[in-house]
Amino acid sequence: MHIRFDVPADPAYPGRVAAALSSVRLRKYGYVGAVLAAVGAIGFxxxxxxxxxxxxxxxxxxxxxxxLLSMLYSPWVRSRARRRSSRYAVEGAYDITDDNIMMRSGSESGGIAWDGVARVKDTPDFWIVYVGRMPATVIPRHLMSAEDAETLRAFMAGRGLLPPR
Structure with a gap:
């Protein structure tokens, strides 16, 4: 398998990535906030x-x-991440093989070996790649061809990273 696609310098793209990654990390604040508000209301x-x-x-x-403040923290952080990251829009590319995921953004590049990937979470716009318990990067499905997306999905399902369809 060899999948290569480019990422255009879209000012909205870094914000969507930041929102996707932060939503994973901030979900617990919403749960804790809901419990605090419920217990406080019952106590009152x-x-x-x-x-x-x-x-x-x-x-x-x-x-x-x-x-209530805890429940509002997550949307506030996501909105702030979208606003701040829009200035980081640069062209990039993904090069995905059987061995690793290579990413390039501007003059920076990095990669993740598939052997280090613990799981992949499926969201509407991205596949969120986890290394250990932490989300490490995203793979944008909407920038790939439909055939490449299906090939990658089958590959990740075959490795047990995604549930089969």
């Missing part, structure tokens, strides 16, 4: 139902506010 309701709940009410309200 219970404290209002019983007399003497005035001492617990500020704590419950603080938990609700902290939960």
């Amino acid at each position: 309701a219970v404290s209002q139902a019983f007399a003497g709940g005035d001492r617990i009410t500020p704590l419950c309200l603080a938990m609700v506010v902290a939960g």
Whole structure:
């Protein structure tokens, strides 16, 4: 297998990559925020139902506010990453073989050996490649031909990195 495709210097592309990678890392803040807000709301309701709940009410309200802020943290970071990364738009390329994924962006280049890839997550725009537990890079499907995308999907499924269709 040998798949090669170019990445144009699109100002929106780095933002989409940053948003895809950060959403993986920031998902836990939404979950923690939802739990904090729910526990705080339940505590507030219970404290209002019983007399003497005035001492617990500020704590419950603080938990609700902290939960809401935690849930808003992830969208804020993604939006900031999109805004800041738009100035990094440079031409690049991917060269994917049976052995590794080579990426070039401007004057920088790097690669990941398939033996080091732990798993691949399928998203609407990208395949997110994990090395260990951390997302390392993305492979943009929309920039590949349909035949190359299907060949790569079959290759990754064959290696157990993606579930078969």
